[in-house]
Amino acid sequence: MKIVVIGNGMVSYKFCEKLVKKAGRLSAEVVVFGDESIPAYDRVHLSEYFEEQSAERLLMSPASWYEEQGISLRTGEMVTAIDRENQCVHTHKGHTESYDTLILATGSSAFVPKIEGMEKRGVFVYRKIEDLDQIISFGKNIRRAAVLGGGLLGLEAAKALLDMNLETQVIEFADRLMPRQLDVEGATLLKDKITDLGIEVLLSKNTQKIDGNGKLDQLHFTDGSSLQTDMLVISCGITPRIELAAGAGLETGRRGGFVVNEKMQTNDPKIYAIGEAASFNEMVYGLVAPGYEMADIVVDQLLGDETAVFDGADMSTKLKLIGVDVGSFGDAVGETPDCIPISFTDRIKGTYKRINISSDGKTLLGGILVGDADDYNMLHQFYKNGVALPPDPEDLILGARDGGSSSLGSIASLPVTSQICSCENVTKGQIEDAVKVDGIESVAEVVKCTKAGTGCGACKAMVADIVNDTMSSMGKVVRKVLCEHFDYTRQELFDLVKVTGIQTYDEFLDQYGSGDGCEVCKPALASIFASVYNDLITKQDTIQDTNDRFLANIQKGGSYSVVPRIPGGEITPDKLIVIGQVAKDYELYTKITGGQRIDLFGARIEDLPDIWERLINAGFESGHAYGKSLRTVKSCVGSTWCRYGLHDSVSFAISVENRYKGLRAPHKLKGAVSGCRRECAEAQGKDFGIIATEIGWNLYVGGNGGANPVHAKLLAGDIDEATVISYLDRFLMFYIKTAEPLNRTSVWLSKLDGGMDYLKSVIVEDSLGIGDQLEAEMQQLIDVYKCEWTEVVNNPELRKKFTHFSNRLVGDPNMKFDQMRGQKVPANWG
Amino acid sequence: MKYETVSTEEVVVWEKVAEVSEFPINGGLAFYYKGLQVAVFNFSRRGEWYATQNLCPHKKQMILSRGMIGSENGVPKVACPFHKKTFSLETGQNLNGSECGLATYPVRIEEGAVWVGFKE
Numbered sequence: 044m045k046i047v048v049i050g051n052g053m054v055s056y057k058f059c060e061k062l063v064k065k066a067g068r069l070s071a072e073v074v075v076f077g078d079e080s081i082p083a084y085d086r087v088h089l090s091e092y093f094e095e096q097s098a099e100r101l102l103m104s105p106a107s108w109y110e111e112q113g114i115s116l117r118t119g120e121m122v123t124a125i126d127r128e129n130q131c132v133h134t135h136k137g138h139t140e141s142y143d144t145l146i147l148a149t150g151s152s153a154f155v156p157k158i159e160g161m162e163k164r165g166v167f168v169y170r171k172i173e174d175l176d177q178i179i180s181f182g183k184n185i186r187r188a189a190v191l192g193g194g195l196l197g198l199e200a201a202k203a204l205l206d207m208n209l210e211t212q213v214i215e216f217a218d219r220l221m222p223r224q225l226d227v228e229g230a231t232l233l234k235d236k237i238t239d240l241g242i243e244v245l246l247s248k249n250t251q252k253i254d255g256n257g258k259l260d261q262l263h264f265t266d267g268s269s270l271q272t273d274m275l276v277i278s279c280g281i282t283p284r285i286e287l288a289a290g291a292g293l294e295t296g297r298r299g300g301f302v303v304n305e306k307m308q309t310n311d312p313k314i315y316a317i318g319e320a321a322s323f324n325e326m327v328y329g330l331v332a333p334g335y336e337m338a339d340i341v342v343d344q345l346l347g348d349e350t351a352v353f354d355g356a357d358m359s360t361k362l363k364l365i366g367v368d369v370g371s372f373g374d375a376v377g378e379t380p381d382c383i384p385i386s387f388t389d390r391i392k393g394t395y396k397r398i399n400i401s402s403d404g405k406t407l408l409g410g411i412l413v414g415d416a417d418d419y420n421m422l423h424q425f426y427k428n429g430v431a432l433p434p435d436p437e438d439l440i441l442g443a444r445d446g447g448s449s450s451l452g453s454i455a456s457l458p459v460t461s462q463i464c465s466c467e468n469v470t471k472g473q474i475e476d477a478v479k480v481d482g483i484e485s486v487a488e489v490v491k492c493t494k495a496g497t498g499c500g501a502c503k504a505m506v507a508d509i510v511n512d513t514m515s516s517m518g519k520v521v522r523k524v525l526c527e528h529f530d531y532t533r534q535e536l537f538d539l540v541k542v543t544g545i546q547t548y549d550e551f552l553d554q555y556g557s558g559d560g561c562e563v564c565k566p567a568l569a570s571i572f573a574s575v576y577n578d579l580i581t582k583q584d585t586i587q588d589t590n591d592r593f594l595a596n597i598q599k600g601g602s603y604s605v606v607p608r609i610p611g612g613e614i615t616p617d618k619l620i621v622i623g624q625v626a627k628d629y630e631l632y633t634k635i636t637g638g639q640r641i642d643l644f645g646a647r648i649e650d651l652p653d654i655w656e657r658l659i660n661a662g663f664e665s666g667h668a669y670g671k672s673l674r675t676v677k678s679c680v681g682s683t684w685c686r687y688g689l690h691d692s693v694s695f696a697i698s699v700e701n702r703y704k705g706l707r708a709p710h711k712l713k714g715a716v717s718g719c720r721r722e723c724a725e726a727q728g729k730d731f732g733i734i735a736t737e738i739g740w741n742l743y744v745g746g747n748g749g750a751n752p753v754h755a756k757l758l759a760g761d762i763d764e765a766t767v768i769s770y771l772d773r774f775l776m777f778y779i780k781t782a783e784p785l786n787r788t789s790v791w792l793s794k795l796d797g798g799m800d801y802l803k804s805v806i807v808e809d810s811l812g813i814g815d816q817l818e819a820e821m822q823q824l825i826d827v828y829k830c831e832w833t834e835v836v837n838n839p840e841l842r843k844k845f846t847h848f849s850n851r852l853v854g855d856p857n858m859k860f861d862q863m864r865g866q867k868v869p870a871n872w873g
Numbered sequence: 874m875k876y877e878t879v880s881t882e883e884v885v886v887w888e889k890v891a892e893v894s895e896f897p898i899n900g901g902l903a904f905y906y907k908g909l910q911v912a913v914f915n916f917s918r919r920g921e922w923y924a925t926q927n928l929c930p931h932k933k934q935m936i937l938s939r940g941m942i943g944s945e946n947g948v949p950k951v952a953c954p955f956h957k958k959t960f961s962l963e964t965g966q967n968l969n970g971s972e973c974g975l976a977t978y979p980v981r982i983e984e985g986a987v988w989v990g991f992k993e
Contacts, residue, residue, distance in 0.1 A: 491970070527945070528943075528944075549899075558944045559916070559919060559942075559949065560918075560943045560944070561941075561943030561944065561950070562940075562941045562952035562957055564943075565943065566941075584897065584900070585897050585899045585900035585941065585942075586899075589939050589940075589941075589954035593939070597936075597955070599932075599934075600934070601934050601935055601936050844897070847903055848902075848903050849890050849891040849902040849904050850889075850891065850904055850905055855903075855910075855935050857910065857935045872933060
């Protein structure tokens with residue numbers, strides 16, 4: 044069989060990919076024509092091209108992929124005619140190619156409205172990489188730009204223009220942005236956020252004329268107003284490319300597109316159409332997911348599975364648009380007769396949520412989320428599967444307000460037919476079967492076998508929940524065991540190390556594990572050994588993560604960064620000069636960190652011991668920035684200088700940082716001390732935070748910044764310094780002993796049965812009677828602390844380990860640096 | 874030269890990497906040969922030696938010799954320090970998916986030294 048594919052966009056690529064995957068080794072001959080000069084690229088992420096003009100980064104697969112699969116890819120060659128009688132196509136180069144099956148994946152072109160003056164210089168469409176090249180080049184010499192069209196793509200284009208430092212306007216014909224997906228309230232919120240970024244939004248503007256002498260300089264609207272601009276980017280939607288239809292006698296739809304049946308066949312059963320070029324039930328689907336589904340169906344049809352049919356697709360969408368989360372699904376704006384909308388706006392947080400309920404209150408018809416789309420996945424499932432709504436449907440967007448957990452309920456309530464991964468079209472049932480039928484017991488393996496979560500990744504957490512739920516339902520205990528080599532949880536391993544006194548990984552693996560270990564259990568046990576014995580980690584260097592192994596933080600390009608400890612952020616001018624001199628001598632990039640210290644980047648591995656020798660001679664110690672260990676205790680100015688300060692926060696921060704320096708834990712630890720409740724040290728955003736009160740200190744625990752910021756909670760109030768230290772000893776040791784690997788204190792606390800009340804009872808009231816023991820264990824770790832870098836600098840054997848090559852004295856010749864703002868930076872990586 | 878798997882039968886040149894004693898226990902060293910960087914691993918726990926390209930195929934970094942070694946269902950593997958992608962030390966296969974794998978090279982221990990085989 045010979046298959047000819049016309050068009051080489053995302054859907055065309057997906058067709059080839061699925062064909063190769065499902066058919067195994069290809070017996071068919073496949074020829075793909077694309078009229079652009081490069082192979083298929085990711086148009087969904089087109090705006091990324093503005094950041095880095097690399098078409099290669101956007102490619103779905105390089106041309107070599109087609110070659111390896113035995114597919115003949117002919118880019119830069121346009122098909123000009125289809126001869127159905129002789130079953131062949133003709134190209135503009137005069138070539139003829141016969142086919143048994145023809146796939147039309149011609150996609151679409153930008154829809155350009157008929158406006159007078161459209162031909163002027165400075166008017167561009169936003170569709171292909173070529174268009175972007177022209178926009179970028181034209182944009183270099185102008186000041187202002189406007190985008191015609193306030194839909195998804197238009198807004199993306201506007202953000203790109205803004206990033207080119209152009210004064211940017213968005214012009215929308217409707218009375219709101221994204222009129223297909225959002226209602227007025229949601230669109231207004233989105234508009235406010237976009238305006239805050241510096242993009243001006245003009246609504247209800249019907250463009251009548253584009254004015255200018257050769258090059259545009261003004262737009263006129265029907266309401267009599269006008270807009271001065273130097274460039275106009277058109278983003279008003281798409282037009283399916285059906286130029287080949289007329290000559291070949293193929294039927295087309297009213298909105299364009301080749302008319303197809305449920306098998307994606309045109310009126311000639313040998314010719315299929317997929318993606319944006321297809322018109323199914325008078326609908327053209329301008330999203331990539333339905334296109335992929337069509338590609339999949341045609342592959343199944345060709346392989347003889349006649350049951351694979353298309354029955355329309357869901358146009359729901361969730362995306363991050365210019366930094367704003369937007370979700371829209373089903374009947375978003377409430378067009379269903381008698382439907383009941385429920386909405387909630389929080390102008391302070393900048394969020395809007397709306398759901399539309401059927402008139403009988405039983406089903407969810409659709410909805411809109413702006414500013415916070417976390418509930419999208421669950422709401423979308425309710426909608427798609429017609430799951431019965433809770434008695435108070437408003438709980439869906441407001442959350443249950445009686446203190447219970449979210450009313451979205453557990454994933455267990457979803458039917459097995461619910462689609463969990465929309466990129467790869469995987470249902471809940473398929474995930475369950477992977478566990479039940481195939482006997483797979485790990486999330487990673489389920490992902491590998493079902494492909495769920497391998498696309499955009501948004502559903503990964505749901506996949507993990509389904510796997511765990513399914514295993515629980517089968518009576519399998521879901522134990523959070525470390526990995527295939529140890530059938531124990533971290534807490535059990537910690538206790539085993541403590542009880543047995545074993546100090547080396549290999550001995551422990553022999554007695555309690557199996558196999559040869561891996562990159563999960565080695566560093567986890569290394570951390571446990573360090574937390575139990577605080578012995579030098581360089582003694583077992585190859586079980587450490589690379590940062591701990593080389594006592595520095597690996598960066599892009601394979602160089603390392605160096606962070607000397609600056610307790611409490613206090614440093615003398617002399618020490619500052621040493622850091623500056625070392626940075627100059629070794630050509631290091633310097634940057635102030637968030638933890639009030641200085642990071643020196645770009646050190647070659649072989650220079651690390653020399654750099655540290657200089658720092659240590661000047662009185663510095665390791666900052667442990669490379670370890671899952673105490674980082675910094677940040678401080679504000681404190682009462683020595685500050686007119687508001689109640690106590691000396693700097694001195695206290697320095698003594699706390701020196702107390703716990705080098706302490707290794709399941710994850711990094713950060714602390715802070717503020718001298719008054721103005722909280723300049725941001726102590727409530729740390730694993731432990733200490734804030735001065737009139738009569739003492741308040742101690743907060745369990746906070747962090749990062750991806751999911753959490754406020755620390757009050758553990759004890761108005762206590763003296765000695766009590767702060769005693770509670771901190773207990774709290775940190777309790778965390779170190781019981782947390783899972785790589786859980787920050789906030790995550791650990793959220794999983795702790797009984798939560799904060801239980802923690803208070805253990806630490807403050809000593810309900811378990813382990814307070815003294817925890818303090819003694821901490822004191823022992825503090826007593827044996829040694830600066831790791833001082834040990835290495837003074838030990839020639841250890842120094843020898845800091846080398847790139849076994850057989851050359853020089854360093855890695857492949858390491859490359861660029862310059863930026865007068866300092867070196869690593870060359871960008873693959 | 875390119876990174877290309879070499880089988881023992883194809884070896885034309887055996888190049889000395891270092892003395893066995895210079896290697897870390899259960900760890901690797903990088904080695905420079907005619908413009909190539911090769912990572913050589915002393916898998917002491919299994920009493921085995923492996924060599925692969927030092928270049929990570931994902932971000933094109935010269936780094937794998939600093940990776941942690943271990944096993945997955947008995948297959949010896951190395952984890953890239955940057956993003957923890959793992960590769961079979963026996964075949965070079967990417968164990969996290971179907972993406973690019975590593976070229977592997979034969980290793981020989983003779984007279985207390987470690988030797989790696991090349992085609993040229």
